[in-house]
Amino acid sequence: MQLKESQVAVLETASADEATSVDAVAEATDLPPETVTGAVFELEEEGLVAIEERVDETISLTDEGVTYADERLPEIRLYEAAVDAGAADEPAQMGQVIGASGLEGAGVDIALSNYARKGYGSIDSGEITADPDADSASDAEANALETLADAEETAADAVDVEGDVLDGLERRGLLERSESTVREVTLTERAVTELMAGIETAETVGQVTPELLTSGEWDEVEFAEYNVEADAERFEGGRVHILRQTAERVKETLVGMGFQEMEGPHVDADFWINDCLFMPQDHPARTHWDRFALEAPTHIDDLPDQLVADVERAHREGVGEDGEGYHSPWDEEFARALALRGHTTSLSTRYLSGEQIGEIEPPARFFSVEKVYRNDTLDPTHLLEFFQIEGWVMAEDLSVRDLMGTFEEFYAQFGITDIEFKPHYNPYTEPSFELFGTHPTTGELVEIGNSGIFREEMLAPLGVDCDVMAWGLALERLLMLMYGFEDIRDIHGTLCDLKLLRETEVTY
Template sequence: MQLPESQVAVLEAANADDAQSVDALAAATELPPETVTGAVFELEDEGLVAVAERVDETLALTDEGAEYADSQLPEVTLYEAALEAGADDDPAQMGRVIGQSGLEGPGVDIALSNYARKGYGVIDSGEITADADADPAADAEANALAALEGADETPVDSVEIDEGTLEQLERRGLVEISETTVREVTLTELAVTELMAGLETAETVGQVTPELLTSGDWADVEFAEYNVEADAERVEGGNVHILRQTAERVKDVLVGMGFQEMEGPHVDADFWINDCLFMPQDHPARTHWDRFALEEPTHIDDLPEGLVSDVEQAHRQGVGPDGEGYHSPWDEDFARALALRGHTTSLSTRYLSGTEIGEIEPPARFFSVEKVYRNDTLDPTHLLEFFQIEGWVMAEDLSVRDLMGTFEEFYAQFGITDIQFKPHYNPYTEPSFELFGTHPTTGELVEIGNSGIFREEMLEPLGVECDVMAWGLALERLLMLMYGFEDIRDIHGTLCDLDLLRNTEVTY
């Protein structure tokens, strides 16, 4: 019987009684594993070998996991700092505790997102508490990391780590679970018979070379068959993030509905972010607990003098004969303070005032899909930064029906037809309402946006003399309704699930 050289080598190295893996055969024949795999498949087709397959799972710490195994998890560090600050007796200021912990950069986000989940305490409104009964020594995730420390790869079935802890470690990117298909080869009776009769090596060529072409020998040689089932190296190519893909689709939908896109700074003066929205300067949302102020520079240099005066007048005394205003403190220095925008409505105020592109005549429609920043408590539906779908329509005699109809048309483009509305209060819109959609997996109502008709106290200082309806929608919440994600940290942020992002089929 004539066979290619690689197949002969595999048959001579294999055994009829003991199964041998492809790697073992590769070592015995000194052939590459992929060559042996190809030969094994061809021999199986000829009935000369039997192939059994199994999938082995192994665990290995990532670099981040190894770092925490060597030191400790960020949430444990935060807990120890909270105890030192006396947070087991009275709530402590979160900023002070974080500073004392020594955590920096992504470590802060990681600690905050896991602190309450593990029962170390509560984080609320910029304050942190510590549960005196919590025991870091019993932290299942920390103990699992310690058990895996120092090992390159550990079989999953050889470690005593419960499934929930393992899933959480993998989700956090602290361990990697690798799956390897192991093929074991055994000689058949036919192969034993052929080996006893003697095998001959057939001269075959695996690929066309320049020498074969130039010499003309390609016409006389025998080529080996190409095996499309042979193992190949897996390559993870780059991919556009599903959040960015959805953002681009949102832009296409809004442009198709007649909207123009707005652009503007991520860092802006409180004047544009809040004062122009008729938000009183003593509003709780304008404290340092809810905004990210800049350390350098701290204030903007230039603001339109006339507009500043008109906005201050609206805050102090209101607008129109029946206007009341807030009669609360108003400080231009505070209005000039710089911060990361908490919403993209700062773009709307810039455009509506005519500062950005000049005076806008009704009817007009504008939108933006950009990032905003808020000092929120991290949970499955909140991050410190997220994307907001800002939009507004300027026209005469607008009503809530127009606003609701716009939402129904917009969300229908994404297959969402069960939008619900709830009356709400905003300092800058009246009437106002929130939007809710049904989560496709849990069936729960998820808040997806806020909206309303801009108040006269906001529009008159900006020089707008007709109605403007506006909204701020959460892009990440739209993804939750479209794809069934239950935790936006899986798709966005330091703990995102790369496998989930790679394998999620984008909906168009």
């Protein structure tokens, strides 16, 4: 019997009495594991070996997991700092506690997102409390990290940690699971018989070379067969995030409805973000707890003088004969303060005023799909940064019916036809209403946006003398209605499910 050299090597190394792994055969024969695997499958087809397969799962900590195993989880550091600050007795200022914890950057967000979830206390309106009965020493995730920290890789079935704890650490990106298929071979009776009779090594060629072709030897040699079922290393290539895919689809939809796209700075003056929207400067949403101010630079240099004067007059005195304004403090220095925009309506004020691209004549339609930043409490439907679908239409004699019809047409493009509307109050629109959609999994109504007709007190200083209807919609909430996600963090942020992101396709 003639066999290829690699097949002969496998037969001479394997045993009929006990199973031998492919890796063990490769080590004994100095052949690459993939070569041995191919030879094993070929021998199985000839009835010379039997193959048994099993899948082994191993667990190892990521670099971030190793760091937290050494330095403690961010939420534990935050809790201990809160206890030291007396938050177990009365609420403490969150900024002071965060500073005392030594947390920075992403560590702060991670601590805040897990603090209340684990029962360490509560966070509300810039204050933090600590539950005196919480026991950070019994934190299951922290203890699991300590258990896994001593070994580079650990067999999953040998880890004394609850499965849901491991799942939580994996979602947080603190551990990785890897699976490997282990194949073991055993010689059959026929193989033993052939070995006893003697097996010759056949010369085979695995690759066509220029020399074989030019010499004509290709017609005389025996080519090795390719086994397309042999294992190959899997590579996960990069792909566009489903949130970005949805954003692009929203843009295409709005362009198809006749809208033009706006663009502008993520960091802007409070003047454009709030003052131009007829938002009083003492409004709770404009406190330092609800906005992300810049440390350097702190203020914008250039603002249009006449527009600043007109906006200030609207705030102090109102607009028109019946306008009264707010009779509240208005400070130009505060208006010049820089912050991360809390909504993309700052783009709308720039465009409507003519400062961005020049004067715009009605009728006109503009939109943007860009990121905004708010100091919200993290939960399944809120993040510190998210995407907002901003839009407005400038035309004569617009009504709420026009606005509702626009929404119904827009959401119908995404298969959502059960939009509900609820009256609402905004300082810059009248009338105003919120939009709600039904979550496909839970059946609950989910708020998906805010809208209204811009007030005269906002439009007059900007130089606009016709109606403008506008809205701000949540891109992530749209994605939740389309695909049934119940937690925004499943697709966005440090806890997102990478497998879900790889497998979910945004369809048109």
